[in-house]
Structure formats: C-alpha cells, structure tokens
Amino acid sequence: MSGPIINDETTKTTEKKITIDPITRLEGHGKIEIFLNEQGNVARAYWQVPELRGFERFCIGRHVQELPVLTNRLCGVCPAAHHIASTKALDAVFDAEPTETAKKLRELFYMGQYTHSHIAHFYALAAPDFVLGPSAPSNKRNVLGVVDAVGVEIGGEVIKHRSYGQKVQEIVGGRATHPCFGLPGGVSKQISEEERAQMEEMAKSCVEFGKFTVKLFHDVVLGNQDYLNLILNQDAYYLETYNMGMVDKDNKSNFYDGDIRVVNQVGEEVAKFKPSEYLDVIAEHVEPWSYMKFPHLKKVGWKGFVTGPSSGIYRVGPLGRINVCEGYTTPLAQAEYEVLAKTVKDLGVTGPVHHTLAFHWARVIELQYATERMLELASDKSITSDDIRGPFKEPTEGVGICEAPRGTLIHHYTSDKDGLCTSINMIVATTNNNAAINASVNQAAQALIKDGQVSQGLLNKVEMAFRCYDPCNSCGTHALNGSPALEITVRRADGSTLKTLRNF
Amino acid sequence: MTDTMNRSGRRTLVVGVGNPILSDDGAGIHIARALKDMGLQGVDVEELPASGLELLDMVLDYDRVIIVDAIVTAKGAPGELRVMEEDDFENTVHGASPHGINIATALALGRQLAAERMPSDIRFFAIEAADVVNVSEKLTPAVAAAMPSIIEKILAELQ
Numbered sequence: 001m002s003g004p005i006i007n008d009e010t011t012k013t014t015e016k017k018i019t020i021d022p023i024t025r026l027e028g029h030g031k032i033e034i035f036l037n038e039q040g041n042v043a044r045a046y047w048q049v050p051e052l053r054g055f056e057r058f059c060i061g062r063h064v065q066e067l068p069v070l071t072n073r074l075c076g077v078c079p080a081a082h083h084i085a086s087t088k089a090l091d092a093v094f095d096a097e098p099t100e101t102a103k104k105l106r107e108l109f110y111m112g113q114y115t116h117s118h119i120a121h122f123y124a125l126a127a128p129d130f131v132l133g134p135s136a137p138s139n140k141r142n143v144l145g146v147v148d149a150v151g152v153e154i155g156g157e158v159i160k161h162r163s164y165g166q167k168v169q170e171i172v173g174g175r176a177t178h179p180c181f182g183l184p185g186g187v188s189k190q191i192s193e194e195e196r197a198q199m200e201e202m203a204k205s206c207v208e209f210g211k212f213t214v215k216l217f218h219d220v221v222l223g224n225q226d227y228l229n230l231i232l233n234q235d236a237y238y239l240e241t242y243n244m245g246m247v248d249k250d251n252k253s254n255f256y257d258g259d260i261r262v263v264n265q266v267g268e269e270v271a272k273f274k275p276s277e278y279l280d281v282i283a284e285h286v287e288p289w290s291y292m293k294f295p296h297l298k299k300v301g302w303k304g305f306v307t308g309p310s311s312g313i314y315r316v317g318p319l320g321r322i323n324v325c326e327g328y329t330t331p332l333a334q335a336e337y338e339v340l341a342k343t344v345k346d347l348g349v350t351g352p353v354h355h356t357l358a359f360h361w362a363r364v365i366e367l368q369y370a371t372e373r374m375l376e377l378a379s380d381k382s383i384t385s386d387d388i389r390g391p392f393k394e395p396t397e398g399v400g401i402c403e404a405p406r407g408t409l410i411h412h413y414t415s416d417k418d419g420l421c422t423s424i425n426m427i428v429a430t431t432n433n434n435a436a437i438n439a440s441v442n443q444a445a446q447a448l449i450k451d452g453q454v455s456q457g458l459l460n461k462v463e464m465a466f467r468c469y470d471p472c473n474s475c476g477t478h479a480l481n482g483s484p485a486l487e488i489t490v491r492r493a494d495g496s497t498l499k500t501l502r503n504f
Numbered sequence: 505m506t507d508t509m510n511r512s513g514r515r516t517l518v519v520g521v522g523n524p525i526l527s528d529d530g531a532g533i534h535i536a537r538a539l540k541d542m543g544l545q546g547v548d549v550e551e552l553p554a555s556g557l558e559l560l561d562m563v564l565d566y567d568r569v570i571i572v573d574a575i576v577t578a579k580g581a582p583g584e585l586r587v588m589e590e591d592d593f594e595n596t597v598h599g600a601s602p603h604g605i606n607i608a609t610a611l612a613l614g615r616q617l618a619a620e621r622m623p624s625d626i627r628f629f630a631i632e633a634a635d636v637v638n639v640s641e642k643l644t645p646a647v648a649a650a651m652p653s654i655i656e657k658i659l660a661e662l663q
Contacts, residue, residue, distance in 0.1 A: 054639040058525065073525045073553065120557065142609060147616055155617050163561060177554045 004133030006226045008457035013040070032462065034445050040452025045445035047438050047466055049292050049430075059424045064093055064395060064415045068182045071411065071426070078472060079178050080113035080169055081404035081429075082411075084256065087182030089411040092276065092398025096185030101385040105187050107256040108199070108377040109172035109179065110402070114255060114370035115206050116165030117405040118363050121470045122213065123158045126360050129464055130221050134230075135457025161209040164202040168374065171195050186389035193384050203375035207332070210368035214336055217364045222343075230357060230461075232347070236447035237356040237465060240265045240307045241436055242297055242314035245321035246403045253325035253369065255403040261324040262297065265309055267351035271297070275399040278410055282427065283312075285435075294435040295427055305439045313439060316407030316432040317469055318362035323352035330376070333369035340365065356440050359468035366405075395419045404429040406470050430471040440465040515567040517623075518658065519550045521559065521607070522574055527640045528582070528633030528647045532572040535629075538655055547662060560610040564618065568625040570658060571607065580632035583650030585657065588628040629658060 013036075037043040059070060068086040072079035084106060091098060098106070128141040131149050140148075147155035166176045173179030174189055181187045221227045231237065247261045248254040262271035262281065273281050283298040296302050296312030303311040314320070328334045340361055344353055353362075377383065395415035402409055407429030414423045430437075444465035448458050520536025523529045532552075539549045548566075552559055563569045575586065593608030614622045631654060634644040643651070 053637055058639040070525065073523060079554075124557075144609065144612055144616060147613065152617055155613075159557070159560075159613075159617060162557065166558070166561070177552070177558055 004131060004224070004226075005136040005457070006133050006230075008135035008455045010453040010455040010458060013452045013454050032441055032445075032466075034449065034462070036449070036452060040450070042442075042446040042449050045442045045462070046289060047441045048290055056424055060421050062421050063419050064090060064413055064421045065184070065419065067411075067413060067421065067424070069178065069180050072178050074428075078113070078117060078404050078406065078429075080110060080173065081402060081406075081409050083173070083179045083182055084110055084402045085400045085404070085409045085411040087184070088257075088275070088400030088402060089398050089413050090182070090184035090400070092400060093395050093413055093415050094184035094392035094398075095396070096392035097390050098186050099387045099390045101383060101387045102186035102389065103257070104377050104380060104383050105172050105191065105388065106182065108374060108383065109169055109181070110256050111370045111374035111377065112165045112168030112172070114165070114366065114405055115374060116162050116169070118367040118370065119158060119162040119165065119209075119213075121405070122217075122360070122363060122367065123162075125467060125470065126363075129460070129467075130227060130360075134460050134464060135455070138456055138460070141460070157209060157212070161206050164206055167202060168199050168378075171199060183389060185392045188388075190386050190388050191384055193381070196378060196381065196384050199378040200375065203371065203378045206371040207368075207375050210371040211332065214332075214364055214368055217361065221360070230464075231355055233447070234355075236444045236461070237440070238354050239313075239315070239356060239436060239439055239443065240354050241439075242270070242300070242312070243320040243323035243352055244314045244316050244408055244432070245324040246401070246408065247325050248329070251324075251326040252329045253321050253327070253366075255366075255370070257402070260401060260408060262314065263324050263352060265307075265352065265354070267323070271299075275401040275410070278399060278401070278412070278427075282410075284427075290434075292431055292434050294438075295432050296435060305435060305442060307439060313435040314432070315436045316429055317359065317405075318366050319353065319356070319359045320407060321403060322362040322365065328365070328369045330369050330372035332372055333365055336365045336368060356465060357468055359470075363470075406430055406472055407432050428472075430469070433469050433471065437466045437469050437471060440469075516546065516570075516662065517548045517550065517563060517566045517568070518570045518572065518662075519552050519559065519562055520572045521552045523553055524551075525639055525641055527635040527638050528631075528643055529574050529636040530641070531574045531631045531633060531643060531647055531651075534643060534651060535572045535631075535655060535658065538651070539658070544662070556606060556610045557613075559607055560614045563611075563623055563626070564614065564621045566623045569623045570627050570629060570661060572629045572631070572654075572658070573607070574633040574636060575630035576633055576636060582632055582634035582644060582646035584632040585650065585654050586628075586630045586632075587657075587661075588630055590626055592628070627661070629654065629661075 031048055032045060033048065034045045035043045055074065059067060062070065068083050068090065071086045072082040074082055087106065123146065124143040127146045128143065131146050132141050169179060170176035172181065172191060174181045181189045242262055242264055244260060244262045246254050246258045248258045251261065259272050259274060261269060264270045271281050281298055282295050284293040284295050285302040286293055297314060300310065300312035307313060327337050394417060397414040399410065399412045409429050410427040412425040413421055416422055441462060444462045448461055518536065518539055520532035522532040524533040536549050536551045550562055552562060590608065590611055611626065631647065631650065634646060
C-alpha cells in the first residue's frame with residue numbers, strides 16, 4: 001500500500017460561509033457551518049444537529065416497563081446502551097436490587113455491545129483517516145478503501161469480531177439489535193451452559209483481536225510522525241475541559257455500574273455522584289441555533305464555548321473516561337493504559353490528556369478492556385444460574401446511568417402507582433459532549449482554515465475534530481439513501497446562498 | 505467470513521428496514537410485518553431496525569434479497585415507490601448514515617470480503633417518506649394509503 005495522504009492542495013475561497021452538510025461518516029444528519037470574516041479567516045464554526053420530535057410525549061402514559069424496549073428504538077447504533085440505562089432506571093423506580101446473576105448477564109451483554117461498537121468506530125470511521133489519510137480522495141476514504149489497503153483477511157477479522165459482539169448481545173439480550181431482556185431487578189432470560197461456552201470461545205477470540213487492534217494502532221498511528229503531529233497539534237485538537245465518567249469503588253473504569261466521577265483540568269476530583277444526584281451536578285444551557293442542549297457543570301456555570309476551570313464544559317466518552325479513572329481491572333487494558341500514561345508523560349503532559357484525537361487511543365484501550373471483561377464474565381459458570389430476578393416494590397421515581405460507548409447516558413423516569421410513566425428525562429452521551437464538540441469544531445476550523453484557503457482534506461480535518469467523539473445525532477435509523485457524502489454551501493456575508501459544491 | 509452469519513436454508517429474503525416509532529421511517533417495517541402475516545411459502549421475511557453492517561449479516565447466503573426501506577428525495581411524492589438496484593447507489597458508497605456504514609457501503613463491503621456468500625440479486629423497494637422526524641408508530645396518510653399497492657408489487661416480484 002502507498003502511504004496515507006495527509007495534506008492536499010488548497011484553493012482560495014472568497015465566500016463568507018462554508019457549510020459541511022451532512023457530515024460524512026456520522027450517524028444522523030449533522031452539519032457544520034463555518035463563518036469566515038473579511039480576511040477569509042474563521043470567525044466562528046458551529047456543529048448543528050437535527051431535531052427528533054415528540055419522544056417524551058410518546059412515552060408518557062405508557063407503562064414504565066415498556067421503556068427499555070421503547071427508548072432503545074431511539075437509536076439504531078447504541079440501543080443496548082439505552083436498554084441498560086433504562087433497565088437500571090427501572091431498578092431505581094421499583095427499588096429493586098438485581099441478583100448477582102442478573103448483574104453479570106447485563107454486564108456481559110454490555111461488553112458485547114462495546115466490542116461491536118468500538119470495532120465499528122475504529123475500523124469504519126477512524127481508520128479511513130489514519131490508514132488512507134485525512135486528505136485521501138473522499139470516494140476512497142471509507143471502509144472499502146481501508147480493506148483495499150490492509151487486505152481482505154484483516155477486513156474479514158473485523159467483520160467476524162464485530163459479529164461476535166452482536167452474537168453475545170443476541171444470546172444474552174434476546175435480540176442483537178434491539179434487546180428485550182431487561183426487567184426491574186433482573187433479566188427475563190436464563191442462559192444455558194452451551195450458550196455460555198459458546199460466548200467464552202467468542203470472547204477469547206475477541207481478546208486476541210483487541211490485542212491485534214492495539215498493535216495496529218501503534219504501528220499505523222503512533223508509528224507515523226505525521227499523525228503524531230496531528231494528535232499533538234494543540235492549536236487544532238486540544239481542549240482543557242473537565243472530564244466525566246463512571247468508576248468503580250477503586251476508581252477503576254467501569255461501563256455498567258458505579259459512581260460518576262468528575263475531574264478538573266489538572267486531574268483533581270471535583271465531584272463524585274450517584275445517579276440519583278445528577279441534577280445537583282449537571283445543568284443544561286439552551287442556544288437559539290441548536291435543538292440539542294448544552295449540559296455543563298452546574299456549580300461552575302455556563303460561560304460559553306470556552307474552556308478552562310471557569311467554564312463548566314466537560315467531556316465524556318473514551319477520553320473522558322480514561323481521564324477520570326485510575327486504570328482498568330483487566331491486565332491487557334491496564335498495560336496499555338500504562339503505555340499511554342508513560343507516552344504522554346514523556347511528552348511533558350501532566351494530569352488528564354486534553355488532546356482531542358487521543359479519543360481514538362482511549363477507545364482502542366476500552367475495546368481491549370471490554371473483550372477481557374467479556375471473557376471474565378463468559379468464563380464464570382455461575383452465570384447459568386436461574387437466579388435472574390430479584391424482588392421489587394411499588395413504582396415511584398428513579399435514575400439509571402451507564403456509560404454508552406459514546407459517553408455517560410442518563411435516564412430518569414417518574415411513575416404513578418400503577419406504573420404509568422408521568423415524566424421522562426434523558427441526557428444522552430452526545431448531548432453531554434455537545435458543548436465540547438462545538439468548541440472542538442470551532443477550534444479546528446480556526447486553526448486550519450486561514451486566508452480563505454480551503455480543500456476537502458482541510459474540511460475533513462475539521463470533521464476529524466468531532467468524529468473522534470463518535471457522536472450520534474438523532475438517535476433514529478435513517479432512510480435508505482442516508483445522506484450525500486459532503487455538501488458545502490457557500491453563502492454571502494448576509495447569509496444568502498451563492499453557490500453549492502458537492503462531491504457526489 | 506464466519507459461521508456467525510449463517511441463516512436458514514431458504515434462498516429468498518425480504519427485509520424491511522427502518523425505525524418503527526419514527527413515522528414513515530418505519531414504512532419498511534410495516535411492509536415486513538404485513539408480509540409475515542401472510543405466511544409466504546419459501547420466503548424469509550425479516551425486520552431490521554438498524555442498517556449497514558447488520559444488514560450485511562442478514563443477507564449473506566441468500567440468493568435473492570428484496571430490501572424495503574424509506575427514502576427521502578427532493579421531488580418525490582409521499583408514498584411513491586422506486587425500485588432500484590445496487591448500482592443506483594454508487595454515489596452514496598462512501599457516505600453517511602448509521603455508524604459510518606450505510607446500506608450501499610455495507611453491501612459493497614460484503615462483495616469485497618465475501619463475494620461468494622452475497623446474493624446475486626438484490627433489489628431495493630424504496631418508499632418516499634413524508635415524515636422521518638416525528639416520533640410515532642403511525643405512517644402519514646399518503647404513505648399508509650400506498651401500502652397495499654406496494655405489497656402487491658412486492659408479491660408480484662416474488663412470483
């Protein structure tokens with residue numbers, strides 16, 4: 001294979017507004033708008049998402065036990081995360097403590113989701129930029145081009161192990177895509193010894209594939225000085241925000257259960273809270289140009305799209321999690337975590353990693369952790385027990401939180417005495433990251449677009465600033481034609497459209 | 505490619521794609537449910553509330569697949585049906601949609617990785633949607649009205 005294409009030729013634009021719409025390789029139909037000033041430099045860039053209307057109204061009045069299968073319909077990408085957060089919210093609504101078997105089965109199922117999701121993101125969304133290069137032609141910069149470059153055999157392994165993640169979810173969760181096994185206090189389905197053994201074998205293979213992926217990341221990304229320069233580019237890809245994520249009692253990263261920890265810009269803990277306390281920590285700001293709200297730390301406050309200790313903006317997802325935790329409970333993930341820690345320390349970084357593109361490294365470490373934890377749980381013969389449901393009480397109110405692959409996911413329900421839903425509030429992972437994504441897009445656009453000089457490669461580098469968050473916009477599956485790959489609308493200073501450029 | 509994607513021995517599949525609680529986005533799912541209720545002989549009918557790679561898992565080892573989904577075009581009338589083939593999506597292979605891989609890209613990936621297991625005949629029945637942003641289990645009136653004739657056309661295709 002030839003080397004990746006890092007840069008391409010720019011051309012000068014005299015326009016004042018550039019719209020990237022819809023963003024390539026992103027779930028949902030987002031767009032970026034870049035406003036240029038008279039000098040052709042970036043005055044401000046925004047990331048906007050479409051609205052999905054009426055979900056709250058759709059849920060109110062339904063039985064709360066329907067919510068784990070309704071809320072997971074919000075999304076064709078991470079339905080498993082919604083199902084888990086929703087089921088945990090029901091545990092709280094019904095004051096029901098799940099049995100040990102049920103907890104293990106839920107977490108095993110969830111490690112299948114992480115395996116599937118992180119493989120898909122790394123190989124289908126991130127790899128085109130890192131294998132083919134951010135400035136490779138857009139019709140090649142996709143998963144098909146990656147397979148062309150790395151070979152059909154590796155491509156087959158990617159598909160196989162992603163499918164193993166799906167299969168584990170199907171065995172434990174009843175269905176691969178929209179699971180239906182979560183109940184307050186437990187799960188609805190016992191698994192057999194045969195199924196357990198089957199999952200153990202798949203998990204073993206996934207652990208090896210995790211090792212392969214870590215090595216690939218080292219070889220292809222960290223071994224290439226051009227990429228290191230991109231990752232370390234503090235003008236384009238660096239935000240000193242707060243970080244948020246779930247940890248266990250020892251402050252080790254956990255995706256299924258634990259407290260939510262928040263650390264500041266130098267890594268000091270500033271909050272640690274239970275799900276039921278989230279409204280004490282998180283407030284939501286509204287901007288007129290966006291349907292999606294902007295959560296921030298309540299006590300610090302909203303100061304706009306600026307970073308630093310006086311701004312309540314925080315990051316969630318792989319980078320947020322790796323910054324709030326003190327390591328992993330599994331050996332291979334812990335070893336790679338220590339490699340990352342040493343590498344950034346050698347580069348002079350103390351405290352949290354604020355380099356936006358380090359999301360990718362964190363995600364690879366999390367893939368390794370998820371596969372190892374999946375193997376631990378699948379190897380535990382006690383998970384075939386029939387003790388899958390605990391007692392529950394009258395329904396009231398409850399909050400459930402888990403770490404979706406994209407970040408902290410919060411479900412909050414209230415119920416009347418008959419179990420009918422009277423209110424529902426959700427803060428999804430991408431919403432938690434909304435302010436940081438906007439700040440990242442603005443920063444990258446301002447750093448990369450100078451004097452009106454633009455190119456597809458430069459615009460893709462702006463996209464890379466948010467793509468690493470793995471944002472999931474509208475939480476819905478989409479029409480057949482999806483969306484065209486890239487559309488740039490150039491507008492006059494008054495906002496009227498002058499010209500539309502498309503690459504399709 | 506692996507054993508995990510194996511399906512039944514039948515060789516014709518109809519798969520309805522969409523989100524059943526997102527108005528017309530669920531048109532394909534509504535069609536799939538109607539076809540299932542008919543108990544067609546020799547035809548598998550599946551619902552797919554996701555797309556992309558999940559679709560690839562589903563179609564492997566079939567000879568012939570009909571994919572029914574919603575579509576949003578600039579000039580289409582709600583409920584209008586277009587019958588398309590893989591080549592019609594050439595321009596979207598590299599495009600957006602679920603988790604980086606849309607349906608066309610997923611099928612192209614299948615032809616790249618496991619050509620021998622891919623269906624020789626894939627057709628898309630694309631139904632023009634009016635509303636794909638409001639959460640609802642119901643189709644809009646124009647799309648709902650078009651359902652019987654679309655089902656007839658799919659049945660004719662299966663003859």
